[in-house]
Structure formats: structure tokens, C-alpha cells
Amino acid sequence: MKPKIKRFTVAFILTVFSFVMQTTVFSWLSFGGIIPNIMLILTVTYAIMKGDRVGIIIGFFCGLLADIFFGTFIGLNAIFYMFIGFFNGKFHQVFYEDDLKLPLILIFTSDLLYGLSYYVIMFLLRSRFDFSFYFLNIILPEVIYTIAITLIYYPMLLLIHKLLDRSDKKEGMRFV
């Protein structure tokens, strides 16, 4: 039971950390007013490392946090992040720790889809039709910035994941 609690605590801290970083530190480090989507990196990373169930839960809470503080209505971002967690969890089968290409491609696609669906629901339905503007000025820069941050953040998450695995194994050895 103990490693489970440890994992839960780590996931909780990482979620809060990502949210706080995204809303405070990166609003100073923004390029042209664009903030990278760190919570999405966290969701995708957890989903491919741990499978779809963990992906759903992490995504749900990340989205809920964003909704509570900044959402127009509570639950919309939670759904987006949750589905991102679920579908990326399907790639858990082909996940290798040393492979950086897969997370990069998945984060790229996820952020793109997130931006597109957010545009459709929050802007297109309010008759903001100039898609090319929103795509070139909001969605694409966010994707690129997020990918750049992934190169720093993902190895950190991977390291935490490896350390937790190692400590789990140690604990298992002791009891066997």
C-alpha cells in the first residue's frame, strides 16, 4: 500500500506544480503573450507511462483546476484533458523509456487537437469565424512553445518515474 500512497502524493504535487507554473512563472516567460500548456505535457506523459486509467484521472484533475480558476463553466477543460489522457493511454503498449519521439509526437498532436476543439466550442459557436487567425496566432505558437518546454519537462518527469520505480522495486525486494 505504501508505494501507492507515495505515487499518489507525487502525482498530486506534480499536478499542482504544473498548474502553478503555468499560471505564474510562464506568464512572465510568455513569448508574444503565448503560454505553453504544461498541464497537457503532464497528462500525456502520465498517460503513456501509466496507461489510460491514470491518464484519465490526471487529465480530469488538471482540467478541473484550470476550470475552477479560469474556466467559463466548470468541467469543459476537464473533459478535454480527460479524453487526451484516455487516448494517449492507448499508446502505453508501445512506450519505451528511451524513446523521445513518441511523447513529442503525441504531445504535438494532443495540443493541436486541444486547441482546435477549444476553438470550435468556445469561439466558433460564438460566431468567430476567422479560423486562420486563431490557428496562426494562438494554436500554432502554443503547440510550438509546448513542444520546446516538453524537451525540458519530459526528462524531469521521466526521471521521477524511474526513481519511483526503483524505490518500488527495492521495497518489494525487502519483503520477498
Place this chain on the structure above:
Amino acid sequence: MSPVIPQKGEGFTIPGKYLLFVLTIICIALIVISFNTDVLSKPISTVSGFIITPVQNGISKAGLYLSGRKEDLRQLKKLLEENQRLQKEVDELTIENIMLQQDRYELVSLRELYDLDAQYDDYEKVGARIIAKDSGNWFHSFVINKGSDDGLEIDMNVIAGSGLVGRITDLGNDWAKVLSIIDDSSNTSGMVLSTSDNLIVTGDLQCYSDGVIPFEKLVDTADRVVEGDKIVTSNVSDKYLPGILIGYISTIEKDSNNLTKSGYLTPAVDFDHLNEVLVIKRLKQTVEE
């Protein structure tokens, strides 16, 4: 061993599909509830404000300190360069003298602005610091470090310097969410100060990158409104106190219906470099139904 038989030590787990389904239903229920009522906002915001806001507050303070030091260093360098340059070129002093005289003219016009600011002095105000900005790139709202404990309430107006920033839309014990007037979902009822013609200021993400906010539905049959006119919050707005400066008209043109006019205004507040704001602790009087 067949995969159907649960392995020893493995607890009961719900398959991902069902978990996703259940949580989606919960989310949709939350959306419907929060869209129609505001029952949810109070308990959720209290709990989350208890955990998140202190962390955001601390990090914001540290960040402000660091950026302050950076600014100090940069300015020190700048001053040294300026000193050298001034010592070498005495001639420039004469030019500066002329520039000072120009500044005096600017002072006169700034004093006019100050008069408008003095208008809000009767309202009780409280200063607050911005501690977090919107987590996405689509909307412009932010969180300040004062909440209901400091006597704030929902719909209180937020200003910075002499211009309108927005209003409080969400509240916790020690934090409040401010929806700015440039936010894409925000509409503000304004009026032209010189002619008292009403208009609607609509926040728009697309125009924001050009540094302007669109306005529309201005009825100006006498053609008296010109570029450069001040736009203030109107008397008929149900959320904003009257007479707070929003900005200056930069372009204006007739709509295709020939009845109303629309155009763009330059906001009085620099939304890109906003760190501290003032909250007016008085709510707009509304008629009870």
C-alpha cells in the same frame, strides 16, 4: 495463467472505458450546473483557494523580486551609458532643454487626465497584486491576492491607474478572479464622454494583438463623435460604476445599416504590463426585482 483470473494482490479496478464514461457524465453535469446556476462556485473555490492560492502567491512574490533585481541591473547599465554620453556631448544639453519644454506641454495634458482620475477619489479603493494569469491563451482573466476576507464582492470594479481593467467574477477567501474588458467573452456598456452617446465595448482576441478594442452600436446621428474622444463606462451599465475611463476612440466608421457606428478604441490601461490593480469597494446600485 489466464488473464481473466485476477492475479494475487491486484485489487478491484475499473476499466478505463467505464471510468472515462462516468467522469464524462460528471463533467457534463458540472457544465450544465455551472452554466445555469452558481451553486458550485462557492464550495469549490474555497477548497481550491486553500491549497493553490498560497503557492501561487509565494511564487509570484519571488518572481516579482527577481524581475525587480533584473530591472535594477539593466537600469544601472543604462544610467552609466547615459552618464558617459552626457559628459562627452555638452551640446545635447541644449537639445534636452528644448525637450524639457516639450515635456511641460505633455504635463499639462497629463494633468487633464489626472483630473479625471481624481473623479474616482470618492470611491473607497483597495490595492491588490496580480498573482496568476489565465492558464490558456484564449481568454484574459487573472487572479488577485485579495478576496472576501478583505471585503471584496463579486462584480466589484477593478481599475489600474486611471482606466478600467474589468470586474470580479469569482471569489474565494483570499483570492478573486478578474475578468478583463479585453477578454473575448466580455461586453461593457460605455458612453462617449463629450456627447453621452451610449455604445457597447466588445472584447476581442483578434483585435487585442493590435492593441485596440472594438466598439459597436454607437448611435450618433448628429455626427459629433470624433476620433480621440474619451469613452467612459455608461450610466446604464448594471455592473460598472459610471464615469470610469475605458479608452480613446482610435477609428470610427458608419455601419452598413446607416444607423449606428462602430470602430476601435485604444484602452487607457496597458494590459500587457499589469502588476497591481485597484478594486473599487462599491457596487453599482441595481433595482431589486
